[in-house]
Structures are given as structure tokens and as C-alpha cells.
Amino acid sequence: MEAELAALASSGATALVGLMISDSWAQVKGGFARMLARSAPAEAPLEELETSRTELVTAHLEHDDTKMAAIESHWRSRLELLLRSDETAADALRRLLPVPTPSPVKTISNFNSGDTHFGSIIQAGHISGATFHMPPTSGERIDKDDGPR
Numbered sequence: 001m002e003a004e005l006a007a008l009a010s011s012g013a014t015a016l017v018g019l020m021i022s023d024s025w026a027q028v029k030g031g032f033a034r035m036l037a038r039s040a041p042a043e044a045p046l047e048e049l050e051t052s053r054t055e056l057v058t059a060h061l062e063h064d065d066t067k068m069a070a071i072e073s074h075w076r077s078r079l080e081l082l083l084r085s086d087e088t089a090a091d092a093l094r095r096l097l098p099v100p101t102p103s104p105v106k107t108i109s110n111f112n113s114g115d116t117h118f119g120s121i122i123q124a125g126h127i128s129g130a131t132f133h134m135p136p137t138s139g140e141r142i143d144k145d146d147g148p149r
Contacts, residue, residue, distance in 0.1 A: 005083045005090065012093045013076035017068070019098070020053040021060050028096060029053075035092045036082065 019028050029049055036045035052071055059067035082089045 006080060008090060008093060009076050009080035009083055012079045012097060013072050015097050016075050016079075017056060017072045020049075020056050024098075025053065031096045035089060035096065036078070038082070038086055038089065 016032060019025055029046070033046040033049055036049070052075070056068060056071050058064075059071065079093065083093070
């Protein structure tokens, strides 16, 4: 049972830290604060979570892996203590942990009938920073100095 609680505390801390720097934080922070409030005054856990989040976001932006690891370690210890002192906390923590969902399979179909096209066709969900070099259309003159006219 001891190893199970340690593993749950570890995965809970990892999830908590991950959620703190995600867009989901606003939706889950209340649940974590309520769970932590079982062993502290009601306002204290929310303040502590928000302070940790501020420190974590700063460390994340500064690429300070040591600080991020220290914050996660703090929450691992805090959760382990809670799990040992409150037997209902394990179920509460499991309910707060995000459930991995499989990514939906996306199928892209392209049908072309009738016309004949000669050239490149690029089909993608997202293209960023791409440069396409196209041959000049008829009537365009190319100067070596400044491209098509």
C-alpha cells in the first residue's frame, strides 16, 4: 500500500505541475484546493497553489528545470502526506487526475474530377513558415535582380 500511495502522489504531483502551466488550470485548481483544504484552512491551499503556479510559470519561461523540479518535489511530498493522513484523499486525487484520451483520427480526402491540372498540390492540416517557389506564369518577365515582374 505504501508504494501505491507514493506512486499516486508522484503521478498526482506531475499532473498538478503540468496543469498549472496549461490552459486547464482555471478549471481544476478549485478541485485541488478543496482536496488540500481537508488538512488546512480553506483559503491556504488555494493561495499556496497560486503561489506555486506563479513560480512555476516563471521557471518555465526561464527554462529553469531545477526550480520546476523543486516545485514538483514539494507537491509530491505534500500529496504523500495528505494521502497518508486521509484515506479518502486517494479517491479524490484519482478523480482530479486527467484521463488520457486518444487523439481523434482525422482523414483528409481530396477528389478532383473533370479538369486536368499540372502542378503541385499540397494538402495539410497546418502549414507554418513555408515558402513556395512557383514558375512564372506566361507573360511574366524575370529579372535576376528582383524576381518576377
